[in-house]
Structures are given as structure tokens and as C-alpha cells.
Amino acid sequence: MRLDPEVLARIQFAFTVTFHIIFPTMSIGLAAFLVIIEGLWLKTKEPVYLQIYRFWMGIFAMGFGVGVVTGIVLSFEFGLGFAKFAQIAGPAIGPMIGLEVLTAFFLEAGFLGVMLFGLHRVGPKLHFFATCMVALGTQLSASWILSANSWMQTPDGVAIQNGRVVVTNWLKVVDNPSWLLRLPHMLMAAFITGSFFVAGVGAWYLLCGKHEIFGRRTVSLGIGFATVAMACQLFIGDLLYGTMLHYQPSKMQAAEGFWEENSASPAPYNWIIVPDQAHQRNRFTLGTPVLGSIWLTHSLKGRVAGLKNTPRDQQPTMSMVFYGFHTMYTMAILMFFIVVVSLWLRLQKRLFTTRWFLRALVIMTPAGFIATIAGWYTAETGRQPWVIWGILRTADAVSPVPGGALLSTLIAFVSIYALFITAFLVFTFRMIRRGPEAAPDHAEASGSLKNALRTQVMNHAGAAYPGEGG
Amino acid sequence: MDLPLFSAAFAALAIALYVMLDGFDLGVGALLLTEPDENLRDQMIDSIMPMWDGNETWLVMTGVTLLAAFPVAYGILMPALYLPLIIMLLSLGLRGVSFDFRFQAAGQSRRFWDVAFSLGSIAAASMQGLILGGLLQGVTITGREFSGSVFDIFHPFPIVTAVAVLAGYVVLGGGWLHLKATAAVRRLAERSLRRTTPIFVALAIATCIAAASVQPGVKAAWAAHPTPLIMIVVLFFAVSAVLMTAIGGRSDIRPFTLALLQFALGIAGTVLVIYPDIVPFRLTVWDASSARLSQIFLLTGAAIVTPVVLGYSAFAYSVFRGKTPEKGWEG
Amino acid sequence: MSAAPFSVWRAIGVVLTTLLGFAFFNALIGVFGLSAAVIALLLFIALAVLIFRLPQTERARQ
Numbered sequence A: 001m002r003l004d005p006e007v008l009a010r011i012q013f014a015f016t017v018t019f020h021i022i023f024p025t026m027s028i029g030l031a032a033f034l035v036i037i038e039g040l041w042l043k044t045k046e047p048v049y050l051q052i053y054r055f056w057m058g059i060f061a062m063g064f065g066v067g068v069v070t071g072i073v074l075s076f077e078f079g080l081g082f083a084k085f086a087q088i089a090g091p092a093i094g095p096m097i098g099l100e101v102l103t104a105f106f107l108e109a110g111f112l113g114v115m116l117f118g119l120h121r122v123g124p125k126l127h128f129f130a131t132c133m134v135a136l137g138t139q140l141s142a143s144w145i146l147s148a149n150s151w152m153q154t155p156d157g158v159a160i161q162n163g164r165v166v167v168t169n170w171l172k173v174v175d176n177p178s179w180l181l182r183l184p185h186m187l188m189a190a191f192i193t194g195s196f197f198v199a200g201v202g203a204w205y206l207l208c209g210k211h212e213i214f215g216r217r218t219v220s221l222g223i224g225f226a227t228v229a230m231a232c233q234l235f236i237g238d239l240l241y242g243t244m245l246h247y248q249p250s251k252m253q254a255a256e257g258f259w260e261e262n263s264a265s266p267a268p269y270n271w272i273i274v275p276d277q278a279h280q281r282n283r284f285t286l287g288t289p290v291l292g293s294i295w296l297t298h299s300l301k302g303r304v305a306g307l308k309n310t311p312r313d314q315q316p317t318m319s320m321v322f323y324g325f326h327t328m329y330t331m332a333i334l335m336f337f338i339v340v341v342s343l344w345l346r347l348q349k350r351l352f353t354t355r356w357f358l359r360a361l362v363i364m365t366p367a368g369f370i371a372t373i374a375g376w377y378t379a380e381t382g383r384q385p386w387v388i389w390g391i392l393r394t395a396d397a398v399s400p401v402p403g404g405a406l407l408s409t410l411i412a413f414v415s416i417y418a419l420f421i422t423a424f425l426v427f428t429f430r431m432i433r434r435g436p437e438a439a440p441d442h443a444e445a446s447g448s449l450k451n452a453l454r455t456q457v458m459n460h461a462g463a464a465y466p467g468e469g470g
Numbered sequence B: 001m002d003l004p005l006f007s008a009a010f011a012a013l014a015i016a017l018y019v020m021l022d023g024f025d026l027g028v029g030a031l032l033l034t035e036p037d038e039n040l041r042d043q044m045i046d047s048i049m050p051m052w053d054g055n056e057t058w059l060v061m062t063g064v065t066l067l068a069a070f071p072v073a074y075g076i077l078m079p080a081l082y083l084p085l086i087i088m089l090l091s092l093g094l095r096g097v098s099f100d101f102r103f104q105a106a107g108q109s110r111r112f113w114d115v116a117f118s119l120g121s122i123a124a125a126s127m128q129g130l131i132l133g134g135l136l137q138g139v140t141i142t143g144r145e146f147s148g149s150v151f152d153i154f155h156p157f158p159i160v161t162a163v164a165v166l167a168g169y170v171v172l173g174g175g176w177l178h179l180k181a182t183a184a185v186r187r188l189a190e191r192s193l194r195r196t197t198p199i200f201v202a203l204a205i206a207t208c209i210a211a212a213s214v215q216p217g218v219k220a221a222w223a224a225h226p227t228p229l230i231m232i233v234v235l236f237f238a239v240s241a242v243l244m245t246a247i248g249g250r251s252d253i254r255p256f257t258l259a260l261l262q263f264a265l266g267i268a269g270t271v272l273v274i275y276p277d278i279v280p281f282r283l284t285v286w287d288a289s290s291a292r293l294s295q296i297f298l299l300t301g302a303a304i305v306t307p308v309v310l311g312y313s314a315f316a317y318s319v320f321r322g323k324t325p326e327k328g329w330e331g
Numbered sequence C: 001m002s003a004a005p006f007s008v009w010r011a012i013g014v015v016l017t018t019l020l021g022f023a024f025f026n027a028l029i030g031v032f033g034l035s036a037a038v039i040a041l042l043l044f045i046a047l048a049v050l051i052f053r054l055p056q057t058e059r060a061r062q
Helices: A005-044 A047-081 A083-117 A124-153 A170-174 A179-208 A212-247 A249-256 A291-297 A318-347 A355-363 A367-383 A403-434 A449-453 B003-034 B038-048 B052-069 B071-080 B082-104 B108-137 B156-180 B183-214 B216-224 B226-246 B254-274 B292-319 C008-028 C034-053
Strands: A158-161 A164-167 A269-276 A281-288 A386-388 B277-279
Touching (some): A005 A403, A047 A083, A047 B082, A083 A164, A124 A386, A179 A355, A269 A291, A281 A291, A318 C034, B003 B038, B003 B108, B038 B183, B052 B082, B108 B156, B108 B183, B108 B254, B156 B183, B183 B216, B226 B254
């Protein structure tokens, strides 16, 4: 049995990075949420905010841990699976990821300890500062890695000398053509993911008739942030679409499911296709008439460019790009619908008592995760066959590692990651079932920075660490 | 300005910090199952919980520095060290998630995560030692590519270094607990230090001797600068002896600082032996480095940000200084 | 569904909300041009903030 190293390396990387992206997305979203909650608590002193903070901090902590360890894997996996890519792209993306480690990872890690375990050791203002630093760390991290990935999509600022990439202009490498749109797109995705997660859990409590105040506040805040974020995301998404149409036309051609150089006029919007890449056509399409021209060309009669505009040896696989994009887009439509309905219900003062809506929120709890993963699939499968657009093909980037080693380590990854996600889900569901505990009956010690640096070990029987058994 | 040397120095700093910092928390993890009482195990883990993430980040820094400044070396070493690296990454992963997951679990389930934590720590430590041995043994390259087998690393010498590094981490872990723990756990630390320090010293010496016979480059290094290397060995012995006397003494921190010193000496010796290679005994730093602008970007960032990082990391350590509270961080 | 009986006003409200939502969606994704998209974004956010700030005097379920 011949095991193709390229295919196995791609599957392995795809698996580990898909798994990983779930957790930083959640971390970015929840960290920002926790900053707002802790800020509101400091300002209003309402006990519900401390309750919300402690509850979501527990889930955040677990997710953050899984994100860190699966992320460490990735920093080595560039080389493990794609050594040639690493050797060629290292000079460009290496320093960027190096700065990510220096400015973001250390920041998160340094203040995470204070944030999670320092509630009794530092004053509230310093603790709030720690929460802010962790959130800032997650966003800086996103910035750098998006810059690195965007450089792979729309490379700039380098010259190829003797088959090696030499950086000629760092500003152009970091601020490459797609970075400044892909970054806010990802950040919004994270905020939306976090918001729907929070709102979904709150809605669950309202449906069960438990933790009313907690449920109402988190539904209100969650869906409120989601509303603003969704509007921004649609706006940014469309701008990004236009940019990628310019720099990676084959990706958008594949994403919309058209084959012919010019589609019919007016063009339908394809919802379901069965593509046949070998014969460069669709065996089946299901679409809404005219909507394609409206949405894709912003006119009533425009024609859409199909994948045949790209030479065959440079075409990505349409099925993957199409369904990645359409999953994301469909989720976006659903999420926008939900937030519009939420505005309507809020106006009617029926937001917390409309049971079908609360049920919808519960179902939509993972919506952001699905959309984010689908979006990344669009980005990465749409970039194929390139790993660095126009410079290096994925097939030429693979490590000199035998297929057998790749397969056995792939199996190891799948098994161990399966354990991680199972445990994470079991424990998260358990925490949700247990619910937020009553807020502590004493105010946190207030102190100056000087007081904060003095170790205080408080041996009173305080509230249990969120999630600790019993 | 010799950029590759500066980049190599930064990489050396990163790995030195990693080994010394994550060394002690992996060491604590390795010791975990020698403590049958669950509450005491909680204390052991509490002592490292706020700092493990920051410690481990220096590992990423090392890997990424290689990627940025020595991509040729990165591209050779990753496939060459494929199997131990993946085992290490999965073990670190298992250990990392066990921190949080064990808190959520109770009874049998918690014991499962404690075992995962400990085995993960032991496996990660051993793999790191194996990697050290594999590097000293030398990897097979053709031009600028790895051309050996992923199984080359499973030879006697790297296995010796694997155990040596594990023993060293257990000493570091014992030193950390000696500093942070009270009562029963402190006594565990003292027992552990008394037993493992001699083992570590013996293995470290065995490694030095074996390295010279396995790798002609090491022998050449000894011949080229015997004085500093002999001094390092002598100092290592001296520090180890003082460590033994400091166990259980009045100073909580002395065994720990001496263990750190042992590692610092070991790292210094290793650097001296492989200088100026980045792929030991195969490629020099100048052969493997990336172009100027890449190194300038990284080094400028590193120069500005590293002091800040060290600053707030020290702050984070100071927030949790003193003995780890027996009832945990929530009071 | 809440317990209120079918109401013409509510039905009109639902239709209007759906149409408005659809209009905003298309505006935001640029169907009517960039300036329309920007205006739609600002308008939508302003609307959301306004509605958010209304006092939430919703009664609990009976």
C-alpha cells in the first residue's frame, strides 16, 4: 500500500489546525467578553457580573489550555510536515511568528496566572488589568498569525534569489494586501462565536427556568454584541470578498460554483452543486435565479466568472471551496436573521420569554464555530494548489518523512485530540449543568499596587474555584 | 555585526530559559505519582499552575527563532527529530490539558488525569533528552536536506541522555517543591532530592564520556578547549555537592538555585562543544541562516520586547511567591 | 410563541422586520454600493444601540 506523504501531511496539518482554531477563536471572543463583564462589575458592583465572570472564566480557562498545547504543535508542524515550506517561507513568516510569541504569547501566559488564580492575591484594579492584558494578548496573537497567513495568500515585500525567499521590505511583508481585511474579519468571527456561545447557554437557563438573572443578562449581552458584530462582519466580509476576487480569482471562482468563463446573464446564486472537477462541470445545481448577479456583481444582469478561467493545473478543488464558503455564508445569513429578530423582540419586550427564539439561540450556540471553521476551509483549500500563492506549490513543500511515519503520527494525533475534545465537552456540559454559583458575599480586597505585590494568603473558606468538584 | 551569531545567542537564551523553567514543572509532574495523597498532589500542582504556560512558551520561542533565523536548520531538524518531537508535543499537550481537566474531575476520573499528567511530564522530559542525544550524535544530511531515517534517533546514546535529562528535571522539580511546599510535600521534595541528585550527576558524567566516544566532534571540542570544559565539570561536581548539603536546610531556595546552576553549567558546556554549529557537527550558523533583514526584524523585536517579557514574567512569579497555600489559590 | 393571541399589528411588524432585515443585509454586503453599505452599517448599529438602551421591563413568565 503506497502512502502518499503529500496527502498525509496535508490531512495531518488540516486536522491539527482545524482542531486548534476552535480554541483560540473561543479564547479571543470570551476574553473580550470577560473584559467587558469585569469592567461592568467594577463599575456597577452588581453581583450578577461577578457571577458571570467566574462562570465563564472557568470555561475560558479550559479552552485556553487546549488552545495553547494544540498551538505549540502547529509551531513545529510547519517543519514536521512541510520542511521545504519552512525553509523557503521561514525568512518571511518566521520573524512574524517570533514577534507573535514575544508580544502575544508571553503576554497572555504572563497575566493568565494572575487572572485565573490571583483573584485573592491582587486588588480588583490590578486583576482587571490582568484580564485586559490576556484579552490584548489573544488579539495581538491573531494579528501576527493573520499577517503570516495573509502573506501566504497575498505575498509581498520579498524577492526570490537562488530559490530562496529574501525579504526586501518588511512593511510590505507584514502589511500585505489582504492582512488589514482578514484580521478584522477573524476578530469579528471570534467575537460573534463568543457571543452566540454565551447567549446560547443563557438561553438554555431561561428555558429551564433556572438562574433567571444570569440567563437574562447573558442573553442580552451576548445577543447584543452579536448584533453589532454581525453587521460589521457582513460589511467586512464583502470588502474582503472583493479583495480576494482581485488577488486570488480562482478561489472565488471555485467558491461560487460556476465553471464557464462567463456564466449566463442574469446569473443564479448556487446553493447546492455536485461538481465534477475531472469534466469541469457541475452534474447538478440548485440555485436562486438572478440572485447571483445581484450578490456577486451588484447588478441585475452581471455575469459571474467561472473556474475555467484558471488553467487546470492551478485550479483548487471546487467541492471543498464551494462548500466551505457556502457553509460560512449560510451561517452568516442565519445569524444575521437571529440578531434582527432579537432586535424586534427586544423592542416588543419579549426577548426573554419567546420560547421558540430561546430554543433557536440554544441551537445556534455553535454557529460561530461552524462559520469560522468553514471560512478557514475556504481560505486554505481555495489557495491550493499553492502554499505560498504564486511562489510555492503545496506538493513541492512536503518533508522528507516516510508516509508510514506520517500515518502513524496522524493516528496518534486523532486519538489524543479526540480525548481532549471529549473531556472538554464533558466538563463544559458539566459546568453548564451545575450553573453559576451564588456570588461571594464579600467584596474583593481593594488595594494599591504596593499592597497587591505583598503576598496575601487568605485562608478563609471562600467560594470554590469555579468548576472544582463538589 | 555578526547577525547569525546574535540570532544563535537568542536561540540559546530561549532554550536555556525553557529548559530551566519548564524543567522544574515537568519535574514536579514526574514526581506527582510518588505522592499517594490526592490533596498533597493538589498542592504540588498548585505550585506550578500559574506559571506553566509562560514557561512552556520559551519552547515555542526556540522553535520559531530557528524558523526565522535558521530556516535551513529548522527544515533539517524537524524531519530528523520527527518522532521524538511529535511524542513530546502530544505529551506536553496531555499534561497541559490535565491541569484544568483534573480539577473538573473527581474520584477515579481525577486519578486518570493525574496519571496522564505525570506520564505526559515524564514522556516530554525523556523526549527532550532524546532530542539532545540525537543532536549530539549527529543527523544525516545531504546538502541542505535531511536524508536519514526518522528512526536514527533510537540508539543507545540518545537513550542515555533521555534518562539523564529526566533525572535532571526531577532534581529541578524537587528543588522547586523544596522552595514552595510545606509539611509533607516538602519532605517528599527532600527525599527526592537526596535520591535523584546523585543519579543525575552520574548520568551527566556518563553522558559526557559517552558523547566523546560517539561523536568525534565532541572529542575534537575537548581537545580544542579543554580548560573551560574541565572547569565546567569541576564546578558541576562542586555545585552538586553543595546541593546535597543544602537539602532540608534553613534556606528554602538554595537547592533550587543550585539545581538551576547545574543546568546552566550543562547548557554552557553543550554550547561550547557544538559552537559554532547550529545543526551540531553538520552546519554552522552561517551556513543555515536566513537573509539579513529577517534576522534584523527578529532581533530588533527580541531586543525591545524580551526585557519587557522578563519584567512582567518576574512580576507574575512575584504575585505567587512564598509558600503555595495548602488550601489552594481560592483560599 | 408567547401567549398573546394573533394580532394584525404583530403580523405587520413581522413582515416589516423581515423586509427591513433583508434590505439591511443586502446593503451591508454592498449590493447598493460602498457608500450605501457604510450608511447601512452605521444606521444598523445606531438602531441596535438605541433598542439596547431601552429599559428592559420585561415581566417573567407566569
